[in-house]
Amino acid sequence: MQHIGIIGVGEIGKALVEGLRLDGSASPEIFLSPRGAHVAAELSERFEGVHVCADNQEVVDRADLVIIAVRRQDHHDALDGLTVADDKTVLSLMAGVAIDALRRTLDTNAPIVRAIPLPAVRERRSVTVTAPPHPAVDALFDQLGGSLPVADEDAFNVFSALTGTLTAHYAYLATLTSWAANHGITTDVAERYVRGLFQNVGRALNDESRSLDQLAADHETPKGNNERIRTTWFDPANAAALTQALDGLLADLK
CATH class of the missing domain: 3.40.50.720 (NAD(P)-binding Rossmann-like Domain)
Incomplete structure (x- = not known):
């Protein structure tokens, strides 16, 4: 062109x-x-x-x-x-x-x-x-x-719905920062740490030899801190709520 x-x-x-x-x-x-x-x-x-x-x-x-x-x-x-x-x-x-x-x-x-x-x-x-x-x-x-x-557009709309999760990720990181600030960490220090923590996650995503499930497993130890948060906060009900929200967005996109 x-x-x-x-x-x-x-x-x-x-x-x-x-x-x-x-x-x-x-x-x-x-x-x-x-x-x-x-x-x-x-x-x-x-x-x-x-x-x-x-x-x-x-x-x-x-x-x-x-x-x-x-x-x-x-x-x-x-x-x-x-x-x-x-x-x-x-x-x-x-x-x-x-x-x-x-x-x-x-x-x-x-x-x-x-x-x-x-x-x-x-x-x-x-x-x-x-x-x-x-x-x-x-x-x-x-x-x-x-x-x-x-x-086709059916597949395209699925990807469009996935794109709609971006700002939820930023809001998640902002919530982590606010939680730390409520426990006495200054906001700028908490935000610096959270940004660095998840920039490292981004770099790990470049390793396409490991599936997303494998990356999660590789970052956990049995009964460790990461497993605890994943299984208590991101539980089946939370996962179902996310799926429901995506299904609703996909229906609107169609």
């Missing part, structure tokens, strides 16, 4: 531009919508070959690959009246908007692909799920940390 257009320059749109420019290259050319004007203007000033368009139709007209990165609730307003030629490729980053629904909104026969990029694409460290597989889209995300193409 020599020309990429992005409609909706929020956190993910910005991360995509930064990831594509990480090596200092001015290719591909990137065309940004005026939506998110401050961020779009800042990116245009920072990077060669990044342009801010007058409106969303200009983004579509100048791009081979049109990335739609607006919020689900805003997409009708952002896309209303756009003409998308059939020789374009449309990449939707919107959670909960099915391909058929987006095709009706755009009234186009252009290929439409969905993806779930995360902010780490700016550092080319995010594996991005795509559906259905598409050579140009998958090549784009291979450049930004890796693509994980899946066959």
Whole structure:
């Protein structure tokens, strides 16, 4: 893709531009919508070959690959009246908007692909799920940390639900920090320790020779502290509640 257009320059749109420019290259050319004007203007000033368009139709007209990165609730307003030629490729980053629904909104026969990029694409460290597989889209995300193409939207929605657990993980770490602070540890010291503790967990995840269950077992001793917390806090009822929450989110995504 020599020309990429992005409609909706929020956190993910910005991360995509930064990831594509990480090596200092001015290719591909990137065309940004005026939506998110401050961020779009800042990116245009920072990077060669990044342009801010007058409106969303200009983004579509100048791009081979049109990335739609607006919020689900805003997409009708952002896309209303756009003409998308059939020789374009449309990449939707919107959670909960099915391909058929987006095709009706755009009234186009252009290929439409969905993806779930995360902010780490700016550092080319995010594996991005795509559906259905598409050579140009998958090549784009291979450049930004890796693509994980899946066959259909049913599988895609499962991964989308998994992505919805991210901030719960941060909240879990914040709860650990607050617990330590309530027991006399200063908040900054507690947070420093919790961050270091779970950064080491992240590094252990790089060892793909061990399953997640094996990693858990390798970090426990029988009747030790880790086993105690896992079996008393993350008990079957807690695991069932998490499963129920994910099932509810998956139903909404469908």
